[in-house]
Amino acid sequence: xxxxxxxxxxxxxxxxxxxxxxxxxxxxxxxxxxxxxxxxxxxxxxxxxxxxxxxxxxxxxxxxxxxxxxxxxxxxxxxxxxxxxxxxxxxxxxxxxxxxxxxxxxxxxxxxxxxxxxxxxxxxxxxxxxxxxxxxxxxxxxxxxxxxxxxxxxxxxxxxxxxxxxxxxxxxxxxxxxxxxxxxxxxxxxxxxxxxxxxxxxxxxxxxxxxxxxxxxxxxxxxxxxxxxxxxxxxxxxxxxxxxxxxx
Amino acid sequence: xxxxxxxxxxxxxxxxxxxxxxxxxxxxxxxxxxxxxxxxxxxxxxxxxxxxxxxxxxxxxxxxxxxxxxxxxxxxxxxxxxxxxxxxxxxxxxxxxxxxxxxxxxxxxxxxxxxxxxxxxxxxxxxxxxxxxxxxxxxxxxxxxxxxxxxxxxxxxxxxxxxxxxxxxxxxxxxxxxxxxxxxxxxxxxxxxxxxxxxxxxxxxxxxxxxxxxxxxxxxxxxxxxx
Numbered sequence: 001x002x003x004x005x006x007x008x009x010x011x012x013x014x015x016x017x018x019x020x021x022x023x024x025x026x027x028x029x030x031x032x033x034x035x036x037x038x039x040x041x042x043x044x045x046x047x048x049x050x051x052x053x054x055x056x057x058x059x060x061x062x063x064x065x066x067x068x069x070x071x072x073x074x075x076x077x078x079x080x081x082x083x084x085x086x087x088x089x090x091x092x093x094x095x096x097x098x099x100x101x102x103x104x105x106x107x108x109x110x111x112x113x114x115x116x117x118x119x120x121x122x123x124x125x126x127x128x129x130x131x132x133x134x135x136x137x138x139x140x141x142x143x144x145x146x147x148x149x150x151x152x153x154x155x156x157x158x159x160x161x162x163x164x165x166x167x168x169x170x171x172x173x174x175x176x177x178x179x180x181x182x183x184x185x186x187x188x189x190x191x192x193x194x195x196x197x198x199x200x201x202x203x204x205x206x207x208x209x210x211x212x213x214x215x216x217x218x219x220x221x222x223x224x225x226x227x228x229x230x231x232x233x234x235x236x237x238x239x240x241x242x243x244x245x246x247x248x
Numbered sequence: 249x250x251x252x253x254x255x256x257x258x259x260x261x262x263x264x265x266x267x268x269x270x271x272x273x274x275x276x277x278x279x280x281x282x283x284x285x286x287x288x289x290x291x292x293x294x295x296x297x298x299x300x301x302x303x304x305x306x307x308x309x310x311x312x313x314x315x316x317x318x319x320x321x322x323x324x325x326x327x328x329x330x331x332x333x334x335x336x337x338x339x340x341x342x343x344x345x346x347x348x349x350x351x352x353x354x355x356x357x358x359x360x361x362x363x364x365x366x367x368x369x370x371x372x373x374x375x376x377x378x379x380x381x382x383x384x385x386x387x388x389x390x391x392x393x394x395x396x397x398x399x400x401x402x403x404x405x406x407x408x409x410x411x412x413x414x415x416x417x418x419x420x421x422x423x424x425x426x427x428x429x430x431x432x433x434x435x436x437x438x439x440x441x442x443x444x445x446x447x448x449x450x451x452x453x454x455x456x457x458x459x460x461x462x463x464x465x466x467x468x469x470x471x472x473x474x475x
Contacts, residue, residue: 031362080318151370
């Protein structure tokens with residue numbers, strides 16, 4: 001049975017986001033005037049398989065539909081070092097401090113050349129992971145938290161950070177459905193937790209969740225239950241982001 | 249931060265610092281020749297030598313993509329790579345490691361570029377301090393003359409052009425080097441530099457260097473085992 005279709009209401013009202021004051025975690029980037037950063041920085045964190053990318057793609061769509069200019073950034077995307085970083089990971093040839101500094105360089109390059117210019121231009125910057133993943137990975141590997149905090153004192157405090165918290169079991173299932181294999185690094189194989197990759201993955205992801213929970217206390221992420229449906233997560237994110245746009 | 253000796257490493261690290269053109273590379277080369285010809289386990293390490301990081305660094309430099317922060321971090325990455333893969337293992341194995349420039353080069357250069365001193369020192373605090381740091385103190389004009397006499401093609405970052413001190417690369421280089429010298433002098437006491445007068449003759453300086461090394465390090469312990 002067909003119901004008569006209502007004519008689709010096309011909305012053209014655009015909400016202009018409130019500008020909220022920005023801060024750095026530490027000294028920040030020398031020479032940048034925070035008052036000029038009129039855009040919003042929104043971070044989505046979560047393990048591979050938590051649905052991060054799907055959610056970000058959909059958020060972008062909805063933001064653009066509502067008239068907001070957006071730009072997406074992610075780890076290992078800088079024009080400066082991303083190729084070399086990829087190579088280093090393939091060969092697993094860099095030691096821990098080196099790899100950590102390499103990631104920090106990649107982050108700083110994108111911060112200065114993509115994020116800050118976009119925020120100055122009033123864009124909504126959607127960041128697919130941020131310093132927290134980098135810190136958590138290093139902390140799981142026994143690196144000094146104080147050292148990491150000093151280094152990432154260059155980072156801008158986001159307007160909102162969402163952490164998609166998903167159980168390791170769910171992550172395994174989703175990763176298999178997508179790729180049919182586990183990633184060396186996402187399984188923490190370099191840590192020698194287990195020679196069995198499946199075991200290692202579960203153990204490593206549990207350690208990451210524990211680190212994120214610790215970081216949550218310092219950085220106040222909004223935890224989103226990543227075990228719910230894609231639509232459910234998206235709905236929650238959109239509602240929260242609407243609040244962020246209003247400056248709440 | 250402690251020195252390698254204080255941390256119980258069997259090896260010792262000797263670093264040289266100074267402006268370009270201060271003659272420090274000549275001095276550390278002569279130190280290396282002496283030690284190796286005496287049959288000691290010695291290794292010489294240069295700034296900027298790891299292949300992978302080098303590729304990113306030179307790309308950044310060529311395209312003038314680097315900001316003070318990324319300049320600092322990419323050099324720290326390079327240093328860490330050498331530190332973890334080369335310096336530390338050799339020092340564990342009881343080598344005398346000679347470094348042409350160490351973290352102090354970064355402290356001076358990055359701070360002149362506008363990075364906060366505390367941050368830069370924090371980034372590098374994974375690295376133990378040298379057992380001896382020689383600082384070759386030359387008159388600014390003399391070092392500049394030695395570099396500029398050949399009218400070399402000064403590279404963008406080398407001349408500190410990113411700081412917009414002057415549109416003339418040679419003038420920019422002068423101002424930049426002057427500021428680096430100020431930073432070095434300010435660090436001298438804090439980090440226990442052994443200051444060598446770089447305006448003396450090569451042999452005179454080398455004599456002082458060798459005597460000091462001999463007085464501070466029990467050189468006999470570093471002889472290669474007979475095969």
